[in-house]
Amino acid sequence: MGMLDARERERRRAAAAHSLERLAGLDVVGVALTWVDNAGLTRVKAVPVERLEHAAVWGVGATPAFDAFLLDDSIMSGRYSGGPIGDLRLHPDLDRLTVLAGQQGWAWAPVDRFDQDGREHPQCARALLRRTVDKLAQQDLIASAAFEIEWALGRGDAPGFIPAAGGPAYGMTRLIELSDYSRDVLTALRDEGVVVEQYHPEYGAAQFELSVAAEDPVGAADTSVLVRQTLRAIGQRHGLRTSFSPKVLVEGVGNGGHVHLSVRGPDGPLLTGGAGPAGLTAPGEGFVAGILDRLPALLALGAPSAASYLRLVPSHWAGAFACWGVENREAAIRLISGATGSEPTSANVEVKCVDAAANPYLLLAGLLAAGHAGIDGASTLPPALDVDPSSIPENERAERGVLPLPADLEQAATAFEGDAELTAWFGPELSATVADMRRAEHALTHDMSAEEIVELTRWRH
Numbered sequence: 001m002g003m004l005d006a007r008e009r010e011r012r013r014a015a016a017a018h019s020l021e022r023l024a025g026l027d028v029v030g031v032a033l034t035w036v037d038n039a040g041l042t043r044v045k046a047v048p049v050e051r052l053e054h055a056a057v058w059g060v061g062a063t064p065a066f067d068a069f070l071l072d073d074s075i076m077s078g079r080y081s082g083g084p085i086g087d088l089r090l091h092p093d094l095d096r097l098t099v100l101a102g103q104q105g106w107a108w109a110p111v112d113r114f115d116q117d118g119r120e121h122p123q124c125a126r127a128l129l130r131r132t133v134d135k136l137a138q139q140d141l142i143a144s145a146a147f148e149i150e151w152a153l154g155r156g157d158a159p160g161f162i163p164a165a166g167g168p169a170y171g172m173t174r175l176i177e178l179s180d181y182s183r184d185v186l187t188a189l190r191d192e193g194v195v196v197e198q199y200h201p202e203y204g205a206a207q208f209e210l211s212v213a214a215e216d217p218v219g220a221a222d223t224s225v226l227v228r229q230t231l232r233a234i235g236q237r238h239g240l241r242t243s244f245s246p247k248v249l250v251e252g253v254g255n256g257g258h259v260h261l262s263v264r265g266p267d268g269p270l271l272t273g274g275a276g277p278a279g280l281t282a283p284g285e286g287f288v289a290g291i292l293d294r295l296p297a298l299l300a301l302g303a304p305s306a307a308s309y310l311r312l313v314p315s316h317w318a319g320a321f322a323c324w325g326v327e328n329r330e331a332a333i334r335l336i337s338g339a340t341g342s343e344p345t346s347a348n349v350e351v352k353c354v355d356a357a358a359n360p361y362l363l364l365a366g367l368l369a370a371g372h373a374g375i376d377g378a379s380t381l382p383p384a385l386d387v388d389p390s391s392i393p394e395n396e397r398a399e400r401g402v403l404p405l406p407a408d409l410e411q412a413a414t415a416f417e418g419d420a421e422l423t424a425w426f427g428p429e430l431s432a433t434v435a436d437m438r439r440a441e442h443a444l445t446h447d448m449s450a451e452e453i454v455e456l457t458r459w460r461h
Contacts (some may be wrong), residue, residue, distance in 0.1 A: 003118055004119075011244070012057050012091070012094070013057050013233075015094045015369055016053035016055075017053065018094075018402070019097050023107060026099055028099060028105060028107045029048065029105045030047065031107045031109060032044050033045050033047065033048050033108075033111045033196060034108065034109075034111075035111050035113060036125065036362075037066050037069050038067055038069075038125075039070055039071070039357075039359075039437065039441070040359050040461060041461065042228070042354055045062060045090060047060060048105070052092070055092055057061075058089065059090050059114060060089065061088070063084075064081065064086045064123070065081070065083065065388050066260060067081040067082075067123050068082035068433070068437070070441055070455065071460055074444070076436060076440035078432065078437070079432040079436060080428075081123065087116055089112055089113070089116065091114055093110050093111065093112060094109050098193065100192065100230065102229070102230045102237070103233050104313060104449075108229065111126075112126050112127055114305045125430075126298065128361065128426065129221060129362075130215070132364075132425070133216065133368070135372065136368060140269075141372070143216075143217055143262070143368055144212065144220075144262045144263075145364055146220050147259055148211050148256065148258040149209065149211075149212075149231070149257065150206055150209045150211055150356065151155065151228075152208075152243045152245075152252075152255060153178070153206045153242060154206065154240065154241040154242075154248075154395055155241070161243070163206035164177075164178065164240050166178040169201065169202065169203040175200075175201055178238075178307055180238070181238045183200065185199070189210075189230060194212055194223060194226065196210055196213075197213055198211040203253050204253045205248070205249065205252060207248075207252075207253075207255070213226065214348075218361075221360035221361045221364055224257075228244060244356040245279055245307055245459070246305055246307040246355040246357050247310045248454070249449045249458065250451055250454050253317075254311030254316075254318070255311075255355060255356050256318065256356070257354055257368060258351060258352050259302075259350070259356070259364065260349070260350050262347065262348040262452055264285055265281075265283055268344065269284075271335070271347040271348060271349060272343040276381075277383075277384060278337070279337065279347075283375045285379070285381055286371075286376075286377065286380070288349055289369045289374045289379035289437075290378055291349070291371050291374065291376015292322060292323075292332075293374065293379060294370040294421070295332055296322065296412065297366075297412070297415040297418070297422055298354075298367065298370060298416075299312075299412040300416035300438050301354075301359070301362045301365075301367065301434065302353065302355070302358045302359070303412065304356040304357050304359070304437070305441065306408070306409060306442070306445035306457070307357065307456075308357055309406075310351060310450055312405065314330075314388075314389070315388060315390050317328065317330060317385035319332035320390075321389040321405065322402065322403050322404075322405055323382075323402045324382055324385065325384045325385040325386055328384075328385055330384060330406065333347070333350070333351055333352070335349055335352040336349070343408075351367060357461050365426070366426075369425040369426075370421070370424055382400065382402075409438040410438070410442045413435045414439035416434060416435055426439055
């Protein structure tokens with residue numbers, strides 16, 4: 001899809017005509033066209049349904065300055081982003097067009113961003129992820145992914161957080177308190193075609209979590225955007241405020257955005273059935289090791305907010321140390337084999353040190369690029385960890401290579417810039433912008449107290 005030539009535009013015109021036939025009679029009046037920026041915020045331009053064909057063929061204008069928007073909507077001045085010059089075209093992917101069950105009269109589609117000359121914008125995260133998937137396919141590797149989505153529900157419009165439910169962690173009491181809301185969430189997601197596998201109260205105050213079925217990586221990132229938009233809309237109907245922030249309360253556990261990945265080669269699954277550690281095949285071990293080796297750099301993508309580092313603390317199941325383990329919820333990378341007998345379809349790796357402030361397209365591209373580099377380099381894993389790493393004396397942790405992950409955005413940005421494989425994969429413009437963004441937000445927040453950071457971020461994601 002690198003170039004919008006006349007043939008591609010005609011294909012998009014035909015797709016739009018088909019989409020309009022689908023929407024006929026459904027009382028859809030507008031289509032929300034969304035992309036996720038480098039601060040992890042979903043931005044939108046919308047068109048009346050009558051303009052959908054024009055948007056599909058010729059795009060909707062949008063400034064490239066969105067690449068440089070910080071969490072508070074200020075615009076940083078970066079090496080490749082942040083100026084007032086230029087324009088992009090937003091082209092909806094109508095294969096993913098969805099009638100929104102939580103917003104009457106609206107449909108939704110994610111966009112790809114193109115320059116005015118019809119070339120993919122070099123900082124389009126969705127296009128980067130698609131290219132990453134294509135590169136894996138060239139080596140007969142097929143990845144699947146899914147995001148766990150955690151959120152907290154508050155009452156009222158005050159800037160503070162008043163929990164919308166008082167029941168205990170994981171308790172049926174909490175599900176009863178918000179039974180009608182939860183019913184409407186599951187109904188809306190079903191109507192939108194989202195396959196929900198689990199839904200339950202979580203540990204934090206008025207916190208919930210849902211898990212969706214694995215998809216191709218681009219589809220998984222799209223679904224994460226759709227699910228969060230739907231959760232927010234259903235919450236608003238019930239008079240509730242929805243927060244996906246890494247920290248909702250300073251003393252709380254925060255919202256994660258764990259990623260589950262599996263990968264298959266021409267001979268079958270790579271994460272089970274092998275002779276390597278925990279049953280990994282040799283390429284599967286390389287895939288996991290590639291991610292583990294690059295976790296400090298990957299935090300620039302997966303923990304992109306100052307609030308991320310308030311969540312990323314030891315002994316909170318957040319994965320604060322660079323290590324892996326089999327079913328170890330305190331390890332940054334948790335290998336999940338699944339119930340005995342189901343391994344070929346259920347074995348996957350869970351990356352726990354990331355959160356919902358991340359741009360899901362950037363994060364998945366980074367994780368897959370790291371895994372690909374690990375396979376190419378035949379990387380190997382250290383011994384699996386079967387304890388909480390914080391329970392190991394510091395000197396022993398260092399000897400075993402169990403190191404703490406970056407403690408702030410500046411450290412993560414430095415690690416990202418120092419990773420030759422990731423920066424080459426992302427290209428010079430996007431790599432520079434990621435690092436510039438993290439340093440700009442670090443400068444914005446480094447003199448703030450934890451309470452001030454939480455107040456700033458609570459209702460942004």
